[in-house]
Amino acid sequence: MRNESKHKLSFKIWLEHNGKPLIGKGGAQILEQIEKEQSISKAAKKLGMSYRYVWSYIKRIEKTLGRSVAETRRGGKAGGGAKLTRFGKELLKEYKRAENLFNKVLTCNR
Amino acid sequence: MRNESKHKLSFKIWLEHNGKPLIGKGGAQILEQIEKEQSISKAAKKLGMSYRYVWSYIKRIEKTLGRSVAETRRGGKAGGGAKLTRFGKELLKEYKRAENLFNKVLTCNR
DNA sequence: TCCCGATGTGCTTCCTTATTCATAACGAAA
DNA sequence: TTTCGTTATGAATAAGGAAGCACATCGGGA
Numbered sequence: 001m002r003n004e005s006k007h008k009l010s011f012k013i014w015l016e017h018n019g020k021p022l023i024g025k026g027g028a029q030i031l032e033q034i035e036k037e038q039s040i041s042k043a044a045k046k047l048g049m050s051y052r053y054v055w056s057y058i059k060r061i062e063k064t065l066g067r068s069v070a071e072t073r074r075g076g077k078a079g080g081g082a083k084l085t086r087f088g089k090e091l092l093k094e095y096k097r098a099e100n101l102f103n104k105v106l107t108c109n110r
Numbered sequence: 111m112r113n114e115s116k117h118k119l120s121f122k123i124w125l126e127h128n129g130k131p132l133i134g135k136g137g138a139q140i141l142e143q144i145e146k147e148q149s150i151s152k153a154a155k156k157l158g159m160s161y162r163y164v165w166s167y168i169k170r171i172e173k174t175l176g177r178s179v180a181e182t183r184r185g186g187k188a189g190g191g192a193k194l195t196r197f198g199k200e201l202l203k204e205y206k207r208a209e210n211l212f213n214k215v216l217t218c219n220r
Numbered sequence: 221t222c223c224c225g226a227t228g229t230g231c232t233t234c235c236t237t238a239t240t241c242a243t244a245a246c247g248a249a250a
Numbered sequence: 251t252t253t254c255g256t257t258a259t260g261a262a263t264a265a266g267g268a269a270g271c272a273c274a275t276c277g278g279g280a
């Protein structure tokens with residue numbers, strides 16, 4: 001008997017550290033775009049989020065973990081910029097792996 | 111190589127109908143308690159939620175689906191009561207099945 | 221030395237969600 | 251016909267998250 005689900009099953013996943021939220025889908029997109037754009041403000045614009053929000057998101061992660069996720073610099077001709085630390089990249093990977101897992105399960109079950 | 115996840119993976123799932131939220135974890139508990147207590151107000155108290163909220167939750171589901179989820183009655187010595195319709199029970203089951211699936215994936219992956 | 225564009229941060233809405241308060245409607249049993 | 255505990259519903263309030271605004275800070279290059 002095939003699984004005839006009447007309604008759409010939606011889900012949201014995220015990583016936690018000591019019970020505190022670390023990174024979800026939005027956060028993963030943020031980290032990805034920062035790495036791609038090498039800039040927090042450009043990443044925010046690309047994602048349609050406010051700079052304020054993106055910046056706060058990163059700060060929250062870093063405060064929760066006590067480790068740096070993004071390396072920023074100010075001044076210079078370009079005004080400044082940002083890029084992920086090695087640890088930030090690993091965190092992103094960890095989330096993507098989990099997301100992949102659930103997506104795979106869901107498509108098998110539809 | 112075993113999967114050494116550094117952080118706790120959490121999730122939230124819910125069913126949708128035409129893009130609108132139908133029932134999540136809270137809603138499942140609500141339906142369960144209504145069936146167990148045969149009363150909306152008792153269910154709300156048991157769950158630590160306000161009657162107003164529980165009642166609205168059910169109404170939202172019914173409005174979204176255009177079908178009745180709970181059958182209520184007023185008056186009488188007991189004041190009245192409520193119980194799930196057959197459809198309400200099926201909806202609850204559908205959610206539980208999905209929740210089970212997700213939990214299974216998590217335990218297999220830990 | 222001044223300019224520019226990005227980072228850094230506080231404060232003020234705005235929106236969604238949930239609680240609280242208040243009150244009406246109901247109807248079987250006493 | 252009075253009582254009692256529940257359903258039904260509006261309105262005000264509170265809490266949280268996110269956007270928007272304003273402005274200070276930084277530092278390489280012209």
